[in-house]
Amino acid sequence: MSIERLGYLGFAVKDVPAWDAFMTKKLGLMPAGKAGDGALYRMDQRAWRIAVHPGELDDLAYIGLEVDNAAALERMADKLREAGVPFTRGDEALLQQRKVMGMLCLQDPFELPIEIYYGPFEVYPDPFLASAPVSGFVTGDQGLGHFVRCVPDAAKALAFYMDVLGFQLSDVVDIQLGPQLSAEGHFLHCNGRHHTIAIGELPLPKRIHHFMLQVNTLDDVGHAYDRFDAEGLISMQFGRHINDHMISFYGRTPAAPIDVEFGYGARTVDASWTVTRHGHISMWGHKPLLLPEQG
Ligand SMILES: [Fe+2]
Secondary structure (H helix, E strand, C coil): CCCEEEEEEEECCCCCCHHHHHHHHHCCCCCEECCEEEEEEECCCECCCCCEECCCCCCEEEEECCCCHHHHHHHHHHHHHHHCCCCCHHHHHHHHHHCCEEEEECCCCCCCEEEECCCEEEECCCCCCCCCCCCCCCCHHHCCCEEEECCHHHHHHHHHHHHHHEEEEEEEEEEEECCCCEEEEEEEEECCCCCCEEECCCCCCCCCEEEEECCEEEEEEHHHHHHHCCCCCEEEEEEEECCCCCCCEEECCCCCCCCEEECCCCEECCCCCCEEECCCCCEEEEEEECCCCCC
16 A cells, blocks of 8 residues: 655745746646635646645645545544554545645644545646646656755664655665765656655755756756746756666755756656665766755
């Protein structure tokens, strides 16, 4: 029994207008109205994928992890009970806001709120229309994308995400993010996407180092690079990652030093995958321009 995919991300941010421009003009997401105090943005046929709420946190506020149906949600509830992980049920108001049919609310070992849910709302009659030149995002069975979780104790985080939530190890990478910043990264999958969550003991002031959105074409990445570069917001230049083979760049979000990775061309994992170890994060490129320590 495992989580099937990353379904959604919610941010609580100080500068909501900057995030709205970032979501639409930089990333190309489609505005999709509001739910409660959150502005919703679409990437595909789902009613929403990213929510932006006003808040002093200026960080990732919650993540939505998807299972396929009500029975799977109950099996996950049993697993949480067995593991001694406390959880509550999402009430009707929260289910309406998140546009899902059932939910368990919990936290990871370092207080990141997690919503495990089933039954997301889809809106096929209203096709996805990108707000910037993006031909489309790779989601579907692979979910929204991935993020890198900064934790003080990787072993404790891995025990939770792997033993309780069912994520599996893809590989381990010695990450150098700057002259003063290196860590061992554990890259975890729950579907064909090479990693949905990566865990690193990165001493950064935010819950995540970056989140990643994957697009359909290399030109989508190139056009986005130009949009970020025009405002000096490239934090890592074009490069290709050594483990998932993603061709990507990193740009700074308005909640610095959180970055977004915008990528194309990743390989997927299957049942024959072999766990490996790497001494570098990239085959080529990904030269840092803005260091992660820089707010
Ligand atoms: Fe990434």
